[in-house]
Every structure is written in structure tokens, then in C-alpha cells.
Amino acid sequence: MSDRADRVRPENVARRWIEWRRPPEQSLFSGVYGLVLASALVAALDATGEKAEPGPDALWVLLTALASGAAHGYAHVIAQRASDDGAATTSRLRSVLAEWPLVAAVLPTVGILLAAVAGWWAEATAVDAALLFNTVALFGWGAWAARTAGHGWPSSCRAGGLDMLIGLVIIGANALLK
Structure with a gap:
């Protein structure tokens, strides 16, 4: 009588687990x-x-993210319309709704600004905290994307560092413009 472990190939299980956990591009x-x-x-x-005014600033960040996500999704719809027959389909609605990670990515910034509304810290501190958080998160997203693509840890950390550089440029520009 065969054992269950004999029937399940570990490499197939691992591959399915990785595919299930892999975020889409x-x-x-x-x-x-x-x-x-x-x-x-x-x-x-x-x-x-x-x-x-951290409250209105938080609202502007959220509304701009919603508008950007909708505009980016709609740009996909326009591109599909130009290449297809132009009929409205549910896949086009899904193209717009697929932009939810853009909106989700701004939520920590909105939360940090709302903490300033609650009086937990000054708006300037909230801005600094949000910039720092986003810069570290850019490193994480970059490293995660590289790991997802099959790169090793050193290469993934370099990719994360390059993404993090974008955040550092924004921090530097913010410091220079003040």
C-alpha cells in the first residue's frame, strides 16, 4: 500500500504554493x-x-490616488477598445478595479496624516514619518518583485535599493525645497 507522501511530489506542491502566493505583475x-x-x-x-491641515491633506492624498487608479485603469480600457471591437465587457471593468493596489499603497500615508489630525504628532512629523515609511516600503516592494521574478537575495536587495532610491530622491527634494 502506497503512502500519501509517495503520491504528492514536493516540488509540485512548492511550485503551486509559490504560484498561489505570487502577486501579479x-x-x-x-x-x-x-x-x-x-x-x-x-x-x-x-x-x-x-x-x-493634515485632515484635508489626507483627503487629497486619498482622492488623488482614487483618481489616478481610475485614470490608469481607464487607460487600459481605452487601449483594449483600440485593439478590440470596442464593446463594453466585464474584463474592462476588472481593468479599472485591478488598480486597487495603487489606492491601498497610499492608505498608510493617509493613516499617518490622520494620526496628526488626532493630535498624536505634528503634521511635519507625520510628513517625515510617511516619507520614511514609503521609502522603506519601496525597498520591500522592489525586493519582493525581484524575489517573485526568481532573483536571489543579493540581486533582490539591489533591486529594492534602487526602488528605495526613488523615495530618497523625494525626501531630498522635499528637504531642498523647504
Whole structure:
């Protein structure tokens, strides 16, 4: 009588587990895009010499992410329409809804700004915290994307470092413009 372990090939189980856990390329793209968008927005909304208003700033970050996600998804719809027959399909709606990682990526920034509304810290501190969080998250997304693509740890860390560089450029620009 054969044992169950004899029937299940470990490499097939591992491959299926990896495929199930692997984020689609679109999610990785949208997540990185959302983090960069949130960083740029929070840096731009933090104007020196103006009255701190973290609540409206948080709303602007969220609304801009929603508009950007919808615009990016709709751009996919337009591209599909140009290459197909132009009929509306549920796959086109899914193209727009597939941009949810972009919106999800800005939620930590919105949460950090809302913490300033609650008085947990000043808006300037919230902006610095959001920029730092997003920069570290860019490293994580970049490394995760490289690992997903099958790269080793050293290569994945280099990829994460390059993504993190985008956040550092935004931090540097924010510091120079103030």
C-alpha cells in the first residue's frame, strides 16, 4: 500500500504554493506607483509657512490616488477598445478595479496624516514619518518583485535599493525645497 507522501511530489506542491502566493505583475506595479504618488503628494502638500491641515491633506492624498487608479485603469480600457471591437465587457471593468493596489499603497500615508489630525504628532512629523515609511516600503516592494521574478537575495536587495532610491530622491527634494 502506497503512502500519501509517495503520491504528492514536493516540488509540485512548492511550485503551486509559490504560484498561489505570487502577486501579479500589475499589483507590484500599482503598489510601487502608489507609494511614489503618496510620497510626492505628502511632500508637496507640506508647505512651509502655511497653517498645518493634515485632515484635508489626507483627503487629497486619498482622492488623488482614487483618481489616478481610475485614470490608469481607464487607460487600459481605452487601449483594449483600440485593439478590440470596442464593446463594453466585464474584463474592462476588472481593468479599472485591478488598480486597487495603487489606492491601498497610499492608505498608510493617509493613516499617518490622520494620526496628526488626532493630535498624536505634528503634521511635519507625520510628513517625515510617511516619507520614511514609503521609502522603506519601496525597498520591500522592489525586493519582493525581484524575489517573485526568481532573483536571489543579493540581486533582490539591489533591486529594492534602487526602488528605495526613488523615495530618497523625494525626501531630498522635499528637504531642498523647504
